[in-house]
Amino acid sequence: MKGFPALSEIPCENDYDVLVCGSGMGGIAASCAASEAGLRVGVIEYFGELGGIPVNGALGSISGFSRQGVVAVAGFARQFADKINARGKALVQNGGQNINLAPTEIGDFIWELLDFYRIDALLYTRLVAAVTDDDGYITEVVTSGKEGLRRIKAKLFIDATGDGDLAAMAGAPFAYGRESDGKVQSATLIFILGGIDREKMPSYMDIRQVWKSKERPVPINHSVFQFVPHNENSNEIAVNMTHALNADPLSARGLTMIRRECMKQAHYLVEEFFRKEIPGFEKAWISRFAPQVGIRESRRILGDYLLTGDDVVSARRFDDGIACGIWGIDVHDPAGVHTGISRNLEKSYGIPYRAITPKSLKNLLMACRAISADHIAISSSRINATCMAVGEAAGCAAPMAIASGDVHHIDVAELKRKIENMQYHCFK
Numbered sequence: 001m002k003g004f005p006a007l008s009e010i011p012c013e014n015d016y017d018v019l020v021c022g023s024g025m026g027g028i029a030a031s032c033a034a035s036e037a038g039l040r041v042g043v044i045e046y047f048g049e050l051g052g053i054p055v056n057g058a059l060g061s062i063s064g065f066s067r068q069g070v071v072a073v074a075g076f077a078r079q080f081a082d083k084i085n086a087r088g089k090a091l092v093q094n095g096g097q098n099i100n101l102a103p104t105e106i107g108d109f110i111w112e113l114l115d116f117y118r119i120d121a122l123l124y125t126r127l128v129a130a131v132t133d134d135d136g137y138i139t140e141v142v143t144s145g146k147e148g149l150r151r152i153k154a155k156l157f158i159d160a161t162g163d164g165d166l167a168a169m170a171g172a173p174f175a176y177g178r179e180s181d182g183k184v185q186s187a188t189l190i191f192i193l194g195g196i197d198r199e200k201m202p203s204y205m206d207i208r209q210v211w212k213s214k215e216r217p218v219p220i221n222h223s224v225f226q227f228v229p230h231n232e233n234s235n236e237i238a239v240n241m242t243h244a245l246n247a248d249p250l251s252a253r254g255l256t257m258i259r260r261e262c263m264k265q266a267h268y269l270v271e272e273f274f275r276k277e278i279p280g281f282e283k284a285w286i287s288r289f290a291p292q293v294g295i296r297e298s299r300r301i302l303g304d305y306l307l308t309g310d311d312v313v314s315a316r317r318f319d320d321g322i323a324c325g326i327w328g329i330d331v332h333d334p335a336g337v338h339t340g341i342s343r344n345l346e347k348s349y350g351i352p353y354r355a356i357t358p359k360s361l362k363n364l365l366m367a368c369r370a371i372s373a374d375h376i377a378i379s380s381s382r383i384n385a386t387c388m389a390v391g392e393a394a395g396c397a398a399p400m401a402i403a404s405g406d407v408h409h410i411d412v413a414e415l416k417r418k419i420e421n422m423q424y425h426c427f428k
Contacts, residue, residue: 351381
């Protein structure tokens with residue numbers, strides 16, 4: 001048996017201007033923004049589909065655009081939603097706060113965008129290591145796929161892994177969990193439920209009242225599901241109710257335990273709640289479980305500024321603000337029952353550029369939920385539409401950071417103008 005190869009022995013097959021690690025919604029926005037600027041972009045993704053939780057997590061929804069008429073997210077994310085909506089594929093809900101559509105539709109549309117920009121996407125590719133020099137530059141990453149280990153070089157790297165894997169591998173400092181005990185928010189596995197008789201089905205709020213009528217062995221005090229809109233007569237729902245407590249999302253064993261616990265909860269939900277207590281669900285069955293576990297919080301990569309819960313609830317704005325959010329304070333109790341959003345926001349808050357620039361690294365930007373934020377703030381900023389806004393900012397900053405040689409030293413005023421005036425040819 002041959003030993004583990006030296007770095008120099010690992011083939012280097014790609015060299016990009018920008019390498020985006022992860023293809024969640026933030027990574028897709030970053031990729032398209034950087035490509036629109038004329039950069040050569042590569043994307044690596046561990047799962048077999050592009051799109052992160054809305055696709056691989058079977059969520060089928062992108063939320064956090066607005067609330068009660070107050071728009072927080074525009075730009076790439078809004079154009080993305082509008083384009084899909086114009087095709088008649090999406091359900092726009094809550095006055096434009098979120099869009100709901102079949103995960104396959106989201107994934108197919110993302111492929112169209114990447115094809116348009118000729119972005120080089122590699123699926124089934126795991127990030128293994130980052131090589132960082134003494135000056136704080138990531139020179140290359142090591143990946144693993146069917147062909148074995150490979151090296152990929154780039155001038156600039158964007159971490160869209162969700163968990164901040166690339167940043168951590170490169171040596172960036174990070175925080176983890178709440179201050180009291182280090183625990184992160186509970187995790188979820190979404191499952192698709194079919195075989196529903198919609199004519200017999202009660203209203204959503206009536207079902208919620210049945211769920212709340214007694215204690216349940218699933219740690220959530222309200223029902224959460226949405227129809228998967230294959231067509232107007234769709235009888236499948238995506239159920240977002242399982243909650244694995246005391247989650248450990250940064251180990252294979254921890255992720256396995258999350259998945260197994262959530263599967264057990266899902267079977268209870270189907271067999272003991274939906275089939276026995278809700279009319280129209282007597283013959284319901286689990287069509288599939290999501291390939292990807294839904295992680296709400298893991299690493300929070302520390303940057304030049306830490307976004308706080310106070311910043312969020314006070315609707316603070318920043319001179320270097322490059323994105324906004326308006327999702328409420330939504331901490332899913334790490335060790336107890338989830339009771340819903342604890343505080344809704346009336347105004348949007350800003351996210352500064354300094355929250356996406358990891359300390360100690362000069363050619364890495366964040367484009368996912370793992371931005372520099374505390375346990376309370378990330379319960380809001382983790383939402384998909386906000387991640388898309390952050391990702392767009394990272395992609396727009398890419399050519400400026402490459403030119404300056406340091407993500408910490410760019411003209412942020414110029415970046416803000418660029419974001420505000422960005423026109424995407426893929427949406428024409």
